[in-house]
Amino acid sequence: MHKYLLKRLLSLIPVLFVVSLAIFLLIHLVPGDPAAAILGEEASPEQIAALRETLGFNDPLPLQYLRWVGGLFRGDWGTSFFMEGTMLEIIGAHMIPTLQQTLVAVGFATLIGVPLGMLAAIRHGSPLDRIISAFSSVGISLPSFLMGLCLVLLISVKLRWLPSSGYKSIADFGWQTHIRYMLLPGIALGFIEMGLIIRMTRSSMLEILSADYMRMAKAKGVSRRRMFFRHALMNALIGILTVVGLSFISCLGGAIVTETIFNIPGLGKLTLNAVMRRDYEVVQAVVLLVSLMNVLCTLILDLLYALIDPRVRLN
């Protein structure tokens, strides 16, 4: 396990290097002068030159890159031209709504997806299986912003059950109100993932149900319930765990879209506002942060496998 851990950690170095280099170059290869773009059309050449100097744009690119990476390690993630506070404070404040929304989404997707997938596998080939599979295909095909709009139209505008947009923090408004406001964005965001989880659960359950040891279990008289839950589900869990872990990551990225629909002041709103205002360093910091979280999630998933399944670490 130690050897595997070390190997896995070392393999992170090139990935992190490429991620940071790509994000760095993205902003620095802007066609035209980024300083001019930041200041807008009315800026005088002197102002642009001064900004270039303060931002260090006149230094060679490798030097700028090293300085930027060094800053990242010291906790200096850049400065926003429009907002107060350090970058990490700005991001931290916007992080919470996004994380809350992501948790609701992943929770919804898992709680609905896993049982439906199991049901489809147990009743393999029946009309119920077909209905569930069709439902998951629809889920996969509905982009989150579309699902969000449908939910708003149906649940908020027509039925008036839940609020159509806004964010209420737990601290100020309490749990119940918070969840009422989070439900629709969470479901919209988690719907695609639910479709994927149904698919994955169904196919990995089916694969295991057809294994020899399942026939063996049946032959020796294990009850159906014990067969499905103890023998099949436990073995299918690795596959399911992967999809759930990956869905967490795609929800973090996808939250950008649902936050716009539901007017939630999260990372997505922050990014889009920054894009509109050409506040490039904010865009850079958010993209970097979410990518780092992605890399971290993948690492945790890999280590979990290695713990569960010895074949992974011995390979």
Next chain:
Amino acid sequence: MTEFSLSSADRSRLSERRRELLREQRRLNLRRFFRNGHAVAGALIILAMVLLAVFAPLLAPADPLAQTVANRFAKPGTEGYLLGADKLGRALLSRIIYGARVSMIVGVSSSLCSMLFGMIIGLYACYYKAIDNVLMRICDGLSAIPSILLAIALMAVLGQSLVNVIFALSIVYIPRMARISRSAALVVKEQTYIEALRSQGASSFRIIWRHIAPNILPAVVVQASFNFADAIITEASLSFLGVGVPAPQPSWGNILAEGREVITKAWWMVVYPGLATALAVMGTNIFGDGLRDILDPHTN
């Protein structure tokens, strides 16, 4: 040592036989295609979309940009507005038909572009060990950036335009394509006939493009069809967020963004473009599933 040679008669008989086999293979593939209900249904939806896109000027009842302020928010079914009108009195049906054009152009160009470059990277990475590590680490790094964020960041620096959307999406899909081409190519490369070709002195270029590339096409085409579906979603999302196809030009995403603001009084602005998007994505997805069952049965 005697030299191994074929008479010209043998040669022509061999190539005739080869052509026969290929024809037979194609016939079998076609039959499998038409037996696969999913693939056919998906193909019909895609065909309909392509026809809409190509013949948009003939099919659209009105100019998608023509404003008639008197008919603002005309309800669906109003004279001349089968699906209603938007806040500037533009015919929604025409805008959706022209929106299909944008979706198809983005879908086709970005999936083809990423397929081409992904294959080049994947094939050369598989063939030349020296560049393999470097290329694959770059792909790992790029795919660690969530795709929608990468697309938004690219659009932010490039500026809004149809061409830039295609460019950004291609960049997003190239790493996946490269990885899939590479792993498919690695399997082919281990086959004995590749070794035989090498010992005969075939050039690397010839082996890569004439003998490995055609054999990885099934896996690559299946992935391209999924990229196509994803490109439709992502383009619509980008335009919805206001960083995709710029405003007067109709795209399903920016029609939906306008619809979102008037969702309480003009449901048709959301429902119809939404249906179009969902149908297009579903069609491409089930087409891809069917295609995978036919071309690449092992991965399923």
